[in-house]
Amino acid sequence: MMVRIENVLSAEQVANLRTMIDAAEWVDGNETSGHQSRGAKRNRQLSKSSEVAQKAGRIVLDALGKAPEFVAAALPLKVFPPLFNRYEGGETFGNHVDNSIRRLDGTDFRIRSDLSATLFLCDPESYEGGELVVEDLFGEQRVKLPAGDMVLYPASSVHRVTPVTSGARVASFFWLQSMVRDPVQREQLYRLDRTVRVLSADRGPQDEAVLELTNLYHNLMRSWADS
Numbered sequence: 001m002m003v004r005i006e007n008v009l010s011a012e013q014v015a016n017l018r019t020m021i022d023a024a025e026w027v028d029g030n031e032t033s034g035h036q037s038r039g040a041k042r043n044r045q046l047s048k049s050s051e052v053a054q055k056a057g058r059i060v061l062d063a064l065g066k067a068p069e070f071v072a073a074a075l076p077l078k079v080f081p082p083l084f085n086r087y088e089g090g091e092t093f094g095n096h097v098d099n100s101i102r103r104l105d106g107t108d109f110r111i112r113s114d115l116s117a118t119l120f121l122c123d124p125e126s127y128e129g130g131e132l133v134v135e136d137l138f139g140e141q142r143v144k145l146p147a148g149d150m151v152l153y154p155a156s157s158v159h160r161v162t163p164v165t166s167g168a169r170v171a172s173f174f175w176l177q178s179m180v181r182d183p184v185q186r187e188q189l190y191r192l193d194r195t196v197r198v199l200s201a202d203r204g205p206q207d208e209a210v211l212e213l214t215n216l217y218h219n220l221m222r223s224w225a226d227s
C-alpha cells in the first residue's frame with residue numbers, strides 16, 4: 001500500500017527546516033548506502049552524525065507524532081532517525097532496494113524496515129524530474145508531492161528517483177518498523193480505522209455500530225500488533 005499523508009509540516013515549518021539544513025554541510029549520499037544501492041545513488045545528504053541533521057530529524061519525528069493519518073497508516077513501532085537528501089544537476093538514485101534491517105551506528109537501536117517514507121521539503125514546481133518511482137506488480141507509481149506532504153511506501157519495493165534536471169529536490173527520508181508486520185493486515189486496519197472515523201463523524205462516537213467497529217479494530221490490533 002502506498003499512502004500520501006498531507007500537511008505533515010506546515011509551510012512555516014518547512015521554511016524553518018530549510019533555513020536550518022540548507023546552510024549545513026552536505027556529503028556524498030553513499031554515506032548510508034548498502035552494497036547494492038551504492039552504484040545507483042548519486043545525491044547529497046546531510047551527514048547523519050551532524051548536529052543539524054539530528055536536530056532537524058527530531059523536528060520531523062515530532063511532526064510525525066502529531067500527524068494522526070501517519071500514525072493510523074503506519075502504526076509505527078520504531079522510526080529510524082530521519083535523514084535529509086538533495087538532488088540537483090542531474091543527480092538521481094537508480095533502481096534499488098532498501099536494507100531490511102537498519103542499525104543506528106554505535107547503538108543497539110535496530111529496526112526492521114517495513115515502510116519507507118519521503119517527506120518533500122520543496123515545491124514540485126521548483127525542480128524538473130526528481131519523481132520517486134515505486135514499482136509494484138501493477139506497474140509504476142510516480143510520486144512528486146507538495147512541500148510538507150509525505151509518501152509512505154513498502155520498504156520491500158524496488159524504487160528510484162529520476163534525475164533532477166533543473167532546480168533542486170530536497171527531502172527528508174526514513175524507514176520505520178510497524179507494530180503490524182504483515183502489509184495486508186496493516187492495510188485492513190487502516191481501512192477499518194478510516195471507516196470508523198467517517199461513521200463516527202456521521203453518527204457520533206456513542207453510536208452502537210461505531211462502538212462495535214471500534215471494538216473490532218482494537219481486538220484485531222491485539223491479535224496482530226507487536227508493541
Ligand SMILES: O=C(O)CCC(=O)C(=O)O
Nearest residue numbers: 085098118132161171173
Ligand atoms: O529520495 C527519495 O525520495 C528516496 C530515497 C531512497 O530511496 C533511499 O535513500 O533509499
Ligand SMILES: [Fe+2]
Nearest residue numbers: 096097098159
Ligand atoms: Fe530507497
